[in-house]
Amino acid sequence: VEITQKKLGTTLIMDGEKLIGILTDGDVRRAVQREDIEDPLKENVIIFATRNPKWITPDALAEEALRKMENYKITSLVVMEGDKVVGFIHMHDILGRKIV
Structure with a gap:
């Protein structure tokens, strides 16, 4: 759901x-x-x-996130700070804002 x-x-x-x-x-x-x-x-x-x-840190650049998504053929990444989940980013979040 x-x-x-x-x-x-x-x-x-x-x-x-x-x-x-x-x-x-x-x-x-x-x-x-x-x-x-x-x-x-x-x-x-x-x-x-x-x-x-797959995950990235909160200070990762949008370009790094997209590259990781492309390398692993995935559309989203968990945002981790240490062993704690602090967010989630989807490819559309980056592309929709025309950040890269």
């Missing part, structure tokens, strides 16, 4: 304050298509998620 409500196609999976994964709309589509799982909707989402998602 959060993936749709926030219109980012992505949601972070947290255990309290700790980031444990990221789930995308693509992960959900692939989960539904899996034949080895009888009912994906009854499974814990973490089995479909990407653990250890």
